[in-house]
Amino acid sequence: MKISRLLQEEELKPQIVISVRNLVEFLMNAGDIDDRHGGQMRMEAMQEGSRIHRKIQRRAGADYHAEIPLKFIVSYEEYDLAIEGRADGIIYEEGLLEETSRFLEDPRMDLEEGQEEAKPSVMIDEIKGVYLDVEQMAEPNAVHLAQAKCYAFIFATQHALPAIGVQMTYCNLDTEEIRRFQMHYSYDEIEAWFLELVASYKKWSDFLFHHKMIRQQSIRGLEFPYAYRQGQKKLVTDVYRSIMREKTLFLQAPTGTGKTLATIFPAIQAMGQNMGDKIFYLTAKNATGVVAHDTFLLMEEQGYEGKTVVITAKDKMCLLEERSCNPDDCPYAKGHFDRVNDAVYDILQEENMMDRDCILRWAKDRRVCPFEYSLDIASWVDHIICDYNYVFDPNVCLKRFFAEGIRGDYLFLVDEAHNLVERARDMYSETLVKEDFLAMKKKLKIYGKKLENTLERCNKEMLVLKRQCEKLLVLEEMDSFLFALFLAAAAMDELLQKEGNIVDRDEVLDFYFKVRNFVNLSDDFDEHYRIYCDYDEKGQFCLHLFCVDPSYMLQKRLDRSRACVFFSATLLPIRYYKELLCCDDDVYAIYADSVFEQEKRALLIGRDVSSRYTRRTFAEYLAFADYIEAIVEKKKGNYMVFCPSYKMLEEISQKFMAKSLGSCDVICQRSGMSEQEREDFLKEFEEVRERSFVAFCVMGGVFSEGIDLTEEKLIGAIIVGVGLPQIGNEREVMKQYFEATGRDGFSFAYLYPGMNKVIQAAGRVIRTKSDEGVIALLDERFTKSEYRQTFPREWNDGKICDRHTVGDLVDDFWQKR
Template identity: 50%
Template sequence: MTIAEEGREHMEQPLIRISVRRLVEFILQGGDIDNRTAGADKDAMLLGGKIHRKIQRRMGAGYRAEVGLKYVVGCRGFDLQIEGRADGIIEEDGKVVVDEIKGVFKELHTLGEPVEVHLAQAKCYAFIYAKQNSLKEIGVQMTYCNMETEEIKRFQFVYGAEELETWFYEVAGQYEKWARYELKWKEKRNASIKGVEFPFSYREGQKELVSSVYRTILRKKKLFIQAPTGVGKTMATVFPAVKAVGEGLGEKIFYLTAKTITRTVAQQAFETLKEQALRLKVITLTAKEKICFCEEANCNPDYCPYAKGHYDRVNDAVYELITTSDDMSRDVIEEQARRWNVCPFEMGLDVSLWVDAVICDYNYVFDPNAHLKRFFGDGVSGEYLFLIDEAHNLVERGREMYSAALYKEDLLEVKRLVKQEDAKLAGRLEECNKQMLALKRECETYEVLDSVSHIYLKLMNLMAELERYLEECTEEEKRKKVLDLYFAVRMFLGIYDRLDENYLIYAELENSGRFKVRLFCVNPAGNLKEFLDKGNSTIFFSATLLPIHYYKELLSTQSDDYAVYAESPFAEEHRLLLLGTDVSTKYTRRGADMYERYAGYLKLVAQTKKGNYIAFFPSYQFMEQVYEAFAALTQDCEDMEYVIQSQYMSEEAREIFLENFEEERSRSLMGFCVMGGIFSEGIDLAQDKLIGAVIVGTGLPQVCRERELLKTYFDGKGYRGFDYAYLYPGMNKVLQSAGRVIRTDEDRGVILLLDERFRDTRYRETFPREWTSMWYCSLRNVEALMRAFWEQDD
């Protein structure tokens, strides 16, 4: 043990910081992973901020709330600073008591003693306060509050200062090896970063992009990058972020993506830098369902052997891995998890604490239910650098993550399921059902609501009963149904606490007959800010962030964010941009004649020059109609092949689909895909693997309830509501699809925009700068225009 006594004279040393909560949860964790306890206590903590404040206000004059405390433990070669906020310090009659408040849903009479890690938090604060105030003894009070009834149960203890000191140093001592590893690793990592150079010759505009990213991180700002496909955005953001980490401007990089395929590109960028002897640990987080060793991701010790005793072994498994390898690939994580008999998913999350870069889906950072509480939980922050790839996707993903809906029919189904065995739970469900029924009677199709506070209160009552039922239920099928409702209610309550001017509340009777109440996040920027503020700097980048003001409005709340437009490095004469004026995807114009016209375009495109093409459509239905017309039109053509995207493709099926474009062939290949789908962004078919994209329609979302509500909302804010609800999201899909064609200096290709609406000025305003020259065309002259382009190219 090398921990020195506090107050010992020592030279200035590096400082490692850790929160009290993280320290005790990390060192004292043990036992099984068990999803049969619904985890409502944790959820209660998320919802419990109001309860904390309410209890704190009720206390007398001798109660000080939210008292910041920190304590530095001197270690050989570094100082360990343990810090946090005590919920309350009570000073009365010469006695001092540390108060720790926890909100729970369970009935308090079932709580026989405090949860170990809760009490450990309080004991840490008690030790620090007693030490700093030279107290010989100090009280600890655990205050548990039922979230439904606001009933309170307290546990009280008195500890001698020496007893607490021995205990505290034992806990801190167990963390010392981890802190020492962190310090030594950062020294090695930072030394290696100094020698890393940009791995390629800079493309035109790429060096300026790298500089912009670095300056943004240096100034702790946000940057929006609109950069055409092929500029090399991934390396232009990863490289300066890595350099910034080496210079102490950030401690961890989060590379966030919306699609699996872009995660692979990010991995390759880090691997390319590591070829220069860079020491950097990088992990890509894999979804639980994909990495689970069992047939079903059922996380309880009776079903999964890796869940049983997981927490007893996982710290040793992680420590061995991080101290013996820089490779944190999925294969390595799975191998280590099998060796130590622990859950690979949970172990991966634990490993993420000790790596330098985390590649993951947006939801690991932003989703209030799925985010990494290790990094983004209440009261947790760090010097993170966020690199947000394909940032245009974050608008819709953000709306979905911060919205919630509750269906009347789901309440009723669970009520029928449990009414024979649990009258109390059935009663709570009936109370909620009655309130939904009252709203349904007043709703013909949909209705915007001012408030649903009455429903919120009843749902709070329901949560306690759902929690109790789930702990007692042993019938698996029934339990699953109740658990689904539990998660829906939890989500609704959590989102309700976020309601502000960026939300709309509405009730809707769907065409299916189901009735819902929806908390709809119209503008997710404020919610995203809550998590982005936990880091130092954010870089949003995409090939399609146009118009930039739209994305700034919906992804950030600040007016001083930076924005750069990277010019295309590719010669304009390598691309032929055609705009077909004799076709339309408007509903009023659809029919056999129009489908045949589109099929005629596709046939001419494929016959003019042998090669691979993809046609992108606004919907599966429209695609299938044109596909049938195309098949009929080309049935006698021996120089033509075609493949079509199906609606529910497995990863293997997607790979097989893309392999079609990698093969050598003697005939043209026409791919039929849906705009905004898995093949319209993120895929990289360079050179002759794809020489043309046909964009059928403007990509506008279908008219629906929420799109109309968005339109009305933004009209009311003084913006062009139609553009915000329909035009900008639609044109983003168009630009993403068009971006599949020109990927490298050697690429040549044609892009056909087939819809008369593209002539409209409002659509043209969203075109990228490099689309300076285009030709209007029709079925009569399109072949001649393409032939002239290809002959000039030859």
């Protein structure tokens, strides 16, 4: 019995799977990119579609059968192509259909001479939620109709139907107005159409089949490229095991343990065992994406035949001096969809690593939009390196993978995962400013009274709240305001669809997207959210829809993957991240030991200074400068000083420069530095100098994580303060929320996020096994138990000092080295 079952499985052909929606969108998109007439709004509609689907389906009656899964197999010599999806609705009388397969009998009935073809007894219903005026629609969208026709063919084939109907149901998401279009097709007619569609996809399914065979064969001989570092083999095994068991893994591993390679290598091995078919390597910053890029190249050097795309932000990919996504201003937008499929196919034949430079080169040559090109390439590769947003943010996630909300064969590797808590709060929160409604009302009143009145109504609703708010007002509900906002969003939809050249269009669009995002997020408003009002630094009145705990929203996205690995050098305390990054209780968490010899690093804790607000005086700034001078003068080299704010950075750096009297070279981070300025800043660490170099930076900024300054490039990190977020209304709302849910409000709102920044900044010093250096934690609070409990395990050898003894300890460390 076991042998026959194995033989049966071996006889099964490999299967290529594509969704109906992705099939028709890929094959039938044509023409220009043009964002002037609501293109973005149609994409936005995908978020709210499920709500309106359920509403229409519930009202449809007993003959309406909702959310019917459908699948059709096209059998080729080497593989099967599985085309699958879920029909929104199929309308037929109960008991009408017999479970008869077309493969058992011919569904086509011969008609007697003069007999008319019967009206189809089955209708496929495809529902689309849109922000369009449905009454102005002359016909259904061709891609939408093609999706419905695919479902119609599959269902007609499965049930031996001689004919079938298709109904396109468009519903305006604001007004809930409905417009329906109905078409009828004979079986012969819809079969011929479907087979022609599938035939045009064959070269693509051939590519997927043959590339996967090559990829899988290359994985069989793939070995880890280096000798394993201490503990690294266990990390690789734990990651592989968590993928095999389809679990979420939290991996806390200090710098230097080789986290990137220790997650990518087992993920590739898992793909080789058919435990996943696509790796999403998710990053918060470009620097960590570069490490992943280089790791996939390293795997390629070992003989691995995988394909990778790096998705870069749209503005950084644009070939124009100023981005303008329409065929009048951009030659790459004009006819983009007519050329892009061939451009994708050709680059896949030639390249394995499709990074920014590669994509720009090909896009320029093929005259396609580089950013949209990169998104299309993503459908065909094995690994996607991209920002968190493309998976977790409902506004910009890759809809070709996630719009249908179903589970894919994806592996998520989330790098620097400690960043995701705050990033997720931003993704799932929105703020509206009362003064913006007044400004938009004045700007847009030329387009009609209806829009002006809806914006004024929103302004009045906010005025009512403003009169109740002195400094902070927490609300239980906002139904009245939301209704007004729905009307304003609908009126703006109408304007943006009709007018191509609106005055101050970019400003209007920014406002519109904030309004639309607020409306969309309000659908998810639950116990994980708080609504509150306050005033910003300009004195403007603000209404916040604030996602305090993003775990529920993130879990919905995690459920679309096979397995997920969250990893970072700072996932402490692990309970904090497990509770805020997912809702699943059955997760794994492992802590990797440091590979570094502790004697190569001095950890000093200053007990006589503090960055508390009450202590921020001239004398305290001078005391910090004393510490810095005492540390720097003991050994010539490069040092970084991390301050909690630009204000403290300025005060302490000035005091230090006055004390050192030019004995050191000093550079200071500035707010809003350009990418080139950041690169120039880091190049300063490569200069050969005759005296010490001190760089003053902001804790939690661009230089406090994700940069590698190895060996002599950096020998000291001096941390000023405990990194606590600034006290403000948002943090206080957060603190109250966690206290109300039985957790330590201060720790969750302030302590843990602050100490994360401290540990990240300290991690700049020790990057490789040959690094040596000093880490100085300058704040008396570091001596207290609640702070020390958040220290990594390897920080168990800290020496407490003051500004008078710190120099001797530093001198003693370097003498021993």
